[in-house]
Amino acid sequence: NAGVTQTPKFQVLKTGQSMTLQCAQDMNHNSMYWYRQDPGMGLRLIYYSASEGTTDKGEVPNGYNVSRLNKREFSLRLESAAPSQTSVYFCASSEVPGGGYGYTFGSGTRLTVV
Amino acid sequence: GDSVTQMEGPVTLSEEAFLTINCTYTATGYPSLFWYVQYPGEGLQLLLKATKADDKGSNKGFEATYRKETTSFHLEKGSVQVSDSAVYFCALSDLSGGNTPLVFGKGTRLSVIA
Numbered sequence: 682n683a684g685v686t687q688t689p690k691f692q693v694l695k696t697g698q699s700m701t702l703q704c705a706q707d708m709n710h711n712s713m714y715w716y717r718q719d720p721g722m723g724l725r726l727i728y729y730s731a732s733e734g735t736t737d738k739g740e741v742p743n744g745y746n747v748s749r750l751n752k753r754e755f756s757l758r759l760e761s762a763a764p765s766q767t768s769v770y771f772c773a774s775s776e777v778p779g780g781g782y783g784y785t786f787g788s789g790t791r792l793t794v795v
Numbered sequence: 796g797d798s799v800t801q802m803e804g805p806v807t808l809s810e811e812a813f814l815t816i817n818c819t820y821t822a823t824g825y826p827s828l829f830w831y832v833q834y835p836g837e838g839l840q841l842l843l844k845a846t847k848a849d850d851k852g853s854n855k856g857f858e859a860t861y862r863k864e865t866t867s868f869h870l871e872k873g874s875v876q877v878s879d880s881a882v883y884f885c886a887l888s889d890l891s892g893g894n895t896p897l898v899f900g901k902g903t904r905l906s907v908i909a
Contacts, residue, residue, distance in 0.1 A: 685838075714896055723901035724839075724884070739896070772839055780897045781827055786838035794808045 683707050687787035694762045694794045698713050702757040702790050704772030711777045713755035714784070715739075715747060717768040724771070730755055731778035764793045797822045799890050801900035808875055808907050816870040816903045818859075818885035826887040828852075828861055829897070833882045842870075842883070851856040875907045 685706045694700055706713065727738030728747040733770040744766060746758045755774075755782050759766060769791050773784040802817040821828065827846045831839040843852030848863035857872045868885060885900040 700861075712862075712896075721901075724899045726896055729896050731885075773839075779888055779890050779895055781890050783829055783841045783844055784839070784897060786831075786840070788838045 685772055685774055685785050687770075687790050689790060690764065690765070690788070691791050692793070694759075694792065696763060696764050696794060697790075699758065699760050700758075700762065702770055702772075702792075704787060705754045706757065706772075706774040706785070707753065708774060708776075708785065709752070710774035710776050710785070711752070712777075712778045712780065713749065714765060714773045714780075715745075715755070715757045716756035716771045717741065717766075718789075719768050727757065762792075764794045766792065767794045768792060797826070797887060797895075797898045799885050799887055799898050799900040801883075801885050801903050803903070805904040805906055808870075808905070810877055810907055810909050811874045812907075814870070814872040814879075814905070816873045816883055816885075816905070818870065818900060819885050820866050820868065820870045820885075821868075822887055822889045824889045826889040828859070829886040829888070830857070830859055830868070831886060831899075832885040833884065833902070835881070839884060848875050876907070877907045877909055880905055880907045 688703045715727040716724045730749040733752045772787045806848040813897045829844045832842045845852040845861035850898040851860045875902045882902045886897045
């Protein structure tokens with residue numbers, strides 16, 4: 682089925698470890714986004730890529746890096762994980778920059794940092 | 796900057812009750828407005844949208860009307876079911892700001908009891 686695929690679905694890291702969350706979309710969308718979701722906090726934007734070759738910081742970029750590998754793929758890297766990064770991470774994509782026609786979301790990666 | 800304010804939850808209703816979730820927005824331009832739904836353990840899904848004033852978005856028995864005069868986009872359903880239990884997010888896209896991503900409200904959790 683067409684959509685946004687995130688891997689892995691679950692991950693447990695020790696403090697200080699690094700990892701990369703993968704995201705791929707097969708809808709030929711131009712823009713891609715990474716959010717984190719914490720209880721009572723709603724969705725907070727970490728980074729986004731309006732188009733292939735560009736990335737921009739969102740509301741909570743500290744501790745993260747991103748790579749727009751090609752039009753389909755947008756990865757999120759945690760260089761040195763901290764317990765404060767325990768969260769559910771969602772990738773999303775949209776046809777146009779700014780998401781004027783709405784976003785398509787992946788099913789999320791549940792990350793626990795111990 | 797642009798912002799979205801949703802009524803705080805959780806909201807608990809009996810099956811077949813009438814639902815209203817309030818959403819108001821602040822935007823510099825003429826935004827498109829969205830409602831997303833997140834079922835337990837899943838990513839967000841687009842529920843409905845409206846792109847200009849007085850438009851009504853509808854889907855699965857849910858409706859919301861874009862009211863420019865009151866800067867509101869309240870979500871309504873005439874008779875809720877247990878399967879409607881989820882978190883609902885209001886969001887806006889203001890393309891007058893260029894490539895800025897969607898702005899989300901903090902979400903409203905709805906629980907429907909039989």
